[in-house]
Amino acid sequence: MSREVLQPPGWARPRGYANGIAAEGRQVYVSGQIGWDAEQRFVGDDFGAQVRQALANVVAVLACAGAGPQHIVRMTWYVTSRDEYNAALAEIGASYRELIGRHYPAMSVVVVAGLLEPRAKVEIEATAVI
Numbered sequence: 312m313s314r315e316v317l318q319p320p321g322w323a324r325p326r327g328y329a330n331g332i333a334a335e336g337r338q339v340y341v342s343g344q345i346g347w348d349a350e351q352r353f354v355g356d357d358f359g360a361q362v363r364q365a366l367a368n369v370v371a372v373l374a375c376a377g378a379g380p381q382h383i384v385r386m387t388w389y390v391t392s393r394d395e396y397n398a399a400l401a402e403i404g405a406s407y408r409e410l411i412g413r414h415y416p417a418m419s420v421v422v423v424a425g426l427l428e429p430r431a432k433v434e435i436e437a438t439a440v441i
Contacts, residue, residue, distance in 0.1 A: 359402030
């Protein structure tokens with residue numbers, strides 16, 4: 312895989328994401344993953360725990376394609392509460408570094424009114440290039 316982080320000259324470096332990624336190779340699209348396990352049981356109602364499980368689910372799907380977190384070029388996070396997201400940032404950061412590492416793709420976080428599964432507090436989509 313060929314991958315280049317896109318950082319416009321003079322822009323402040325972003326924290327926890329990249330402004331853009333240019334990549335070439337086999338593309339893998341991971342559908343939105345939420346905070347439930349392989350048997351579709353929620354790990355709980357804690358925001359941070361649901362983020363950790365959703366990230367673990369993304370990694371598991373990537374592995375099916377022979378990919379890992381280092382291949383992720385784009386992530387979109389849908390969260391149901393800005394306040395819960397901000398309150399859990401330290402826990403989210405720790406889970407992210409544990410499961411994804413210090414690899415920061417292009418990323419967006421969008422606050423939504425709700426997700427299809429009523430207990431879900433976060434849904435994470437990923438695109439990877441191998």
